[in-house]
Amino acid sequence: MNLVCPLCNGLYKVVFNCSQCNTIMVDKGPLVNLMDDYSPYLLDEITYLVDGVKRGECLHTYRCPNCGFKQNYSIERKVF
Ligand SMILES: [Zn+2]
Numbered sequence: 310m311n312l313v314c315p316l317c318n319g320l321y322k323v324v325f326n327c328s329q330c331n332t333i334m335v336d337k338g339p340l341v342n343l344m345d346d347y348s349p350y351l352l353d354e355i356t357y358l359v360d361g362v363k364r365g366e367c368l369h370t371y372r373c374p375n376c377g378f379k380q381n382y383s384i385e386r387k388v389f
């Protein structure tokens with residue numbers, strides 16, 4: 310059994326509205342995948358950044374195309 314993030318795998322989309330102006334926010338992708346490109350020297354910082362994110366969740370960054378407001382959302386991974 311594999312836990313996969315439905316957003317990363319294109320299974321479905323999750324829509325969030327901007328808390329500042331109520332515009333539908335755009336998924337900028339998973340934070341963890343972005344970090345995979347980082348060098349091992351940054352591992353401590355990565356651990357710090359993802360601290361507080363539960364296993365089984367994928368942290369996505371959403372950005373509002375209207376006002377630029379950014380927010381991270383934890384997406385629950387599903388068994389697929
Ligand atoms: Zn994801």
Ligand SMILES: [Zn+2]
Pocket residue numbers: 327328329330331332373374375376377378
């Ligand atoms: Zn906004």
